Amino acid sequence: MSADIIDGKAFAATLRARVAGLARAFEDAAGRKAGLAVVLVGEDPASQVYVRSKGKQTIEAGMASFEHRFPAETAEADLLALVESLNVDSAVDGILVQLPLPAHMDEQKVISAISPDKDVDGFHVINAGRLAVGQPGFVPCTPLGCLMLLKDKLGSLSGLNAVIIGRSNIVGKPMAQLLLGESCTVTIAHSRTRDMPEVVRRADIVVAAVGRAEMVKADWLKPGACVIDVGINRVAAAEEGKTRLVGDVDFAGALDVAGSITPVPGGVGPMTIAVLLRNALVAAYRNAGLQLADGAI
Ligand code: GUN
Numbered sequence: 001m002s003a004d005i006i007d008g009k010a011f012a013a014t015l016r017a018r019v020a021g022l023a024r025a026f027e028d029a030a031g032r033k034a035g036l037a038v039v040l041v042g043e044d045p046a047s048q049v050y051v052r053s054k055g056k057q058t059i060e061a062g063m064a065s066f067e068h069r070f071p072a073e074t075a076e077a078d079l080l081a082l083v084e085s086l087n088v089d090s091a092v093d094g095i096l097v098q099l100p101l102p103a104h105m106d107e108q109k110v111i112s113a114i115s116p117d118k119d120v121d122g123f124h125v126i127n128a129g130r131l132a133v134g135q136p137g138f139v140p141c142t143p144l145g146c147l148m149l150l151k152d153k154l155g156s157l158s159g160l161n162a163v164i165i166g167r168s169n170i171v172g173k174p175m176a177q178l179l180l181g182e183s184c185t186v187t188i189a190h191s192r193t194r195d196m197p198e199v200v201r202r203a204d205i206v207v208a209a210v211g212r213a214e215m216v217k218a219d220w221l222k223p224g225a226c227v228i229d230v231g232i233n234r235v236a237a238a239e240e241g242k243t244r245l246v247g248d249v250d251f252a253g254a255l256d257v258a259g260s261i262t263p264v265p266g267g268v269g270p271m272t273i274a275v276l277l278r279n280a281l282v283a284a285y286r287n288a289g290l291q292l293a294d295g296a297i
Helices: 008-030 045-060 076-087 107-113 125-133 141-154 172-181 196-200 269-287
Strands: 035-041 064-070 094-097 161-165 185-189 205-208 226-229 233-236 243-246
Touching: 008 045, 008 141, 008 269, 035 045, 035 076, 035 269, 045 064, 045 269, 064 076, 076 094, 076 107, 094 269, 125 172, 141 172, 141 205, 141 226, 141 269, 161 172, 161 196, 172 185, 172 205, 185 196
Parallel strands: 035 064, 035 094, 161 185, 161 205, 205 226
Antiparallel strands: 233 243
16 A cells, blocks of 8 residues: 655645735735735744745735844844834734744744734734634644645544644644544644554544654554654755755655655645745735635635
């Protein structure tokens, strides 16, 4: 048996095209473009790549991109002042402050300063609370992208056993809420979980989000399981001095057991920015008081 490969890259391209169509409709109706502000503090190389990519894809989707860069030694008060000004800027529908922030800044304080109605990352406690009680709000991009791939592959998730490995605020916890909302039986496994292989073996759906290269082995999987690999880990390649990206799952081994699986790269990764654009567009419609048809996106 060889698992179906879930093509996140293709799904993300389709989602971006849908967002672009709706962004044009928004501009016609509102008389302005939907706007996304991205804030980067410091020179973290990975963050710089992400932020550049977010800006480029925002413009390609027909939205306005506002980029704000600060040196690493910026005072927290200056960052908070920028966030406050973006909160009241009517051209800005969504605000994303790229994480991690430099060590002298309090990330929770900065996230809390973002207006919940512009919090397209879904990191504000108000949005975490809305998700927990099933109210409309913003859902973090990576788990929402995972859910879209799961529903596309499996249809109804009702009654399925889902095991999420990892309990972060950005992926594991919101993923659990989303899957509970789809009537899955949800388990969150983490570093203190006893007999992780046995727990994972019960899963019809596995979402691996721990950041440990190829930690999940093929013999942990229930035959036919749908495996969503959120990990992006850089490891040494066979060729001297080269590196390659791998996920949290032993992909080659899992191919023989799983029913379907996301590759790394090309699985969950491309979904994150596509969902961010989707969230920014939803924010624009809401902020402008315009109706977005149910299920339009
Ligand atoms: N750093 C890594 N991923 C993310 C993300 O999804 N949002 C923000 N704000 N920072 C990140």
